[in-house]
Amino acid sequence: MNELVETIGRCVERGKINKASPFPGDMKGLDGADELTHQALEAGTDAEAILQACIAAMVRIGEKFGRNEVFVPEMLMAAKAMKAVTEHLKPFFQSGSVQAKGTFIIGTVAGDLHDIGKNLVSMFVEGNGWNVVDLGVDVKPEKFIDAIRKQPKCVVGLSALLTTTIVSMSKTVQEIRALFPSINIVVGGAPLTMEIAKEMGANGYARDPQGAVRWLAAIREAS
Amino acid sequence: MERLLPQSEREEGVFEVTIDAADVTISKEVLYRALGYSDNRIDPHFKDIVDHVLAGIHDLCAVRAGYRVLDAHVKADRGEGLVVGRTFITTGCTIAGQLKNAEKAALFLCTIGPGMEAWSRRLFREGDPVRGHFVDTAASLAAEKAAAVLHDHIGLVMAGGGLKVTNRFSPGYCGWPVADQRRLFSFFPENFCGISLTESALMVPVKSVSGMIGIGAHAMRENYSCERCSRKECTASRAYKNSAPT
Ligand code: B12
Numbered sequence: 518m519n520e521l522v523e524t525i526g527r528c529v530e531r532g533k534i535n536k537a538s539p540f541p542g543d544m545k546g547l548d549g550a551d552e553l554t555h556q557a558l559e560a561g562t563d564a565e566a567i568l569q570a571c572i573a574a575m576v577r578i579g580e581k582f583g584r585n586e587v588f589v590p591e592m593l594m595a596a597k598a599m600k601a602v603t604e605h606l607k608p609f610f611q612s613g614s615v616q617a618k619g620t621f622i623i624g625t626v627a628g629d630l631h632d633i634g635k636n637l638v639s640m641f642v643e644g645n646g647w648n649v650v651d652l653g654v655d656v657k658p659e660k661f662i663d664a665i666r667k668q669p670k671c672v673v674g675l676s677a678l679l680t681t682t683i684v685s686m687s688k689t690v691q692e693i694r695a696l697f698p699s700i701n702i703v704v705g706g707a708p709l710t711m712e713i714a715k716e717m718g719a720n721g722y723a724r725d726p727q728g729a730v731r732w733l734a735a736i737r738e739a740s
Numbered sequence: 741m742e743r744l745l746p747q748s749e750r751e752e753g754v755f756e757v758t759i760d761a762a763d764v765t766i767s768k769e770v771l772y773r774a775l776g777y778s779d780n781r782i783d784p785h786f787k788d789i790v791d792h793v794l795a796g797i798h799d800l801c802a803v804r805a806g807y808r809v810l811d812a813h814v815k816a817d818r819g820e821g822l823v824v825g826r827t828f829i830t831t832g833c834t835i836a837g838q839l840k841n842a843e844k845a846a847l848f849l850c851t852i853g854p855g856m857e858a859w860s861r862r863l864f865r866e867g868d869p870v871r872g873h874f875v876d877t878a879a880s881l882a883a884e885k886a887a888a889v890l891h892d893h894i895g896l897v898m899a900g901g902g903l904k905v906t907n908r909f910s911p912g913y914c915g916w917p918v919a920d921q922r923r924l925f926s927f928f929p930e931n932f933c934g935i936s937l938t939e940s941a942l943m944v945p946v947k948s949v950s951g952m953i954g955i956g957a958h959a960m961r962e963n964y965s966c967e968r969c970s971r972k973e974c975t976a977s978r979a980y981k982n983s984a985p986t
Contacts, residue, residue, distance in 0.1 A: 540785040588776030590786055593869045628940035633876045636864050681918045681941040 519566065521557045525550055525602065526570035530578050532594025534601050540594055551601040564609040568646065571602050575645045579727040589637060592726065596644030617648040618737060622664050623674035624652035626689050629682035634706060638674060641726035642733065658692040665697055672733060675719070677706040687717040694718055701736050703729060742892040751929055756806040757893055761798045764852060764885040766878065768794065774877050786870070793874045801882055802853035804933035805890045809955065812845035824952070829923060831952070832915025838906060838962075842954030846894050846905070847927050850886045851935050851948035852879060883947040891953060898955050906954035907961050911941075924950055 527533075528550040531541050535551035548556075550571075557567055578595040581587045609615040621642050625635050632654045643649040650668070652660055665671060673693060677686045690702055703721040704714045705728075714722035720736070723729040746758040771790050772782055782790075810825040814836050821830040824845050831839075839845070856879035863872035887908065895905045912918040921941040930936075935948050943950065 538785075539788075540783060542784045585776075589873055590775060590870050593873060597867075597869070628938055628942065630938075630942060630944065630946055632861065632864070633873065636869065637873065640869055679912065679918050679940070679942060681921075685940060 519557070519562055521553060521560070522562060522566055522570045525553045525557060525567055526574040528553060529571045529574035529595055529598045529602060532578075532591055532598050534594070534598045549601070550598040551605075554602045554605040558605060564606050564615045567602065568606060568615055571599055572646050575599060575641075575730075579641075579645075579730060582725075582727050592641055593637070596640045599644040618646045618733070619648070620650060620668045620671040621647045621674060621733065622650045622652065622661065622668065622671050623676065624656035624661060625654040625676045625678075626682055626685045627655055627657045628685045629677050629679065630654045631676070631678040631706075634678070635674075635676040638676070638705065638726045638729050642674075642729055645730045645733075647733065656689075658689045661689060661693055662696060665693065665700065669697070672701045672703065672736065674729065675702065675704045677704070678708065680708045683708060683713065683717075690717050690719055703732055705729065742896060744896045745889075745893045747893075747897075750806065750932070753810075754806065754808045754928060754932070756804070756933065757890060759803040759805050759850075759886060759889055759893075761801040761803060763889050764801055764803055764882040765794065765797055766881045766885060770881060771874070771878055774881055775874065786874075789871050789874050793871065793878050796859065796875070797856070797878060797882060800853075800855035800859055801879075802855060803850070803882075803886050804853065804935075805848070805850035805886055806928070806933050807846045807848040807890065807894055807953075808927050809844050809846045810927070812839070812842050812954070814840050814842070825927070827923060827926075829920060829952075830917070831909065831920075834914040835909045835916055835952075838909070839952075839954035839959075841958040841960070842906060842956045844903070844955040846898075846953045846955060847924055847951075848887070848890055848894070848908070848953065849925075849928065849933050849935050849943075849948065849950045850883070850890050851933055851943070851945050852882045852886055853934065853947075854945040856882065857946055879947045883949055887949040887951070894953055894955075895961075903955050903957060904959040905961065906956075906959045908951045908953045910949060910951035921950060924952070 533544045533549040535549040538549055539545055554567060578592060582592055606615055623635060623639050625631055639649050639651045650664055652664060675686050675689055677683055702719045703723060704719045705723050709722055711722045721732045723732050747755045750756050768790055772780055812822055812824045814822045820833050821828055822836055822839055856875055860872045860875040891908050898905055911920045918941050921937055925937050936944050938944060
């Protein structure tokens, strides 16, 4: 692999966004994902190669998270560095020479106002190469349905924090299912378990952003 | 640092307690740990963010807290809850067991207000999710601290009358359904302490805590009985079991 591409991957894994960013401490003052991607594209490097290196970097940081070697803040920095790269790749996405993995529509269900967990999942899924549509909090089933109509091949993610809002989550799953029987739905949030997810008719459950990315990769492979 | 705080009676038997933002500030070390960095090995950039966030707590936390004390007893034939005032509250056997010596119960509510939540949301929107995450975590810790300060205060008030208090318990924990929030709120005037309940029993502002504390001559604050509970989904119990000495 091109050395520059490898360095971009390392910047993403370490969360080094750009030269001005003081994070991580040991890379202070060095060029980051932003400058290096610009340089690589100027030098004619293949955009797809850059994207693949960065996706691999996100997988590595996710694995470190799974081993408790890094925590949510490092994952968020990596996702931000990834965003800096994809900003440069935008023209290639638009021309079709580079493609997103798919569209992920996420929201916190009606009656629930918690957004932090949903925001973290949304950031990390986007960092892993998905196009993310974040519908916000207190999202009524109709709003999910409208968004799905615009992106019928999407995957849907629902978030809830309390057992009382799981009722609203089940209702949302049912209403979506009634119109889009084959759509993939993943649910998450502190009070959920795989059992509850299955009971309400969701296809999957993930307990953290890393789990969500793994689940998305698995269904993509299966389809 | 337990101390008696100023309180005023809002309506008969319902007290609002004055808790200063300074009383709910948390140490850097506690925030590091909550973010995952238990050994203090944290990047200098994150340390700077922690300092910034903790400096903001003072201005953005508008703590409000209050309680109401009522007669209470566990009914021998209905072990799954207790009668508070004239209402039967289905706390489940775990909490009822812990409150079996209680003669009274203090129902309480507290919040740090909407300021920290709004700050976190703004940071996410402006593309600074790390800071947003730190603010959210600090806000959750501050809300829990507000409940702890209120608990200590109620303990001191009761000690003045020769009574002791138990641990505090909240709907949503130890088998007490979250849906019971509605019953708990019915003991307070509307919008007490600026907290309201949505249709799905969610408190607004989000960074709020509600619950109950047992009171009696023989009441005791003891270890939570997580080791006797089999509820696998309870994250509090998971954390308790992981940290319990073996
Ligand atoms: C901190 C905390 C609080 C804070 C505020 C929480 C907040 N989110 O703002 C305070 C102290 C205020 C609080 C209050 C209460 N809490 Co609380 N709280 C917690 C605690 C310890 C952590 C929650 C948190 O912020 N985590 C960090 C965020 C980032 O995580 P998250 O939102 O869960 O999201 C992650 C995952 O769930 C997942 N995820 C989230 N959404 C999605 C979506 C998809 C598609 C996927 C794949 C994944 C995914 O990924 C995210 C990132 O890792 C949890 C226990 C726990 N360890 O989870 C209890 C917990 C959520 N609380 C609980 C309860 C009951 C309450 C109260 C009702 C108690 C009370 N009576 O006062 C109140 C309710 C407050 C209200 N507004 O109504 C229960 C809820 C379960 C239930 N029985 O309904 C929990 C699970 C504890 C328990 N009993 O096990 N709480």
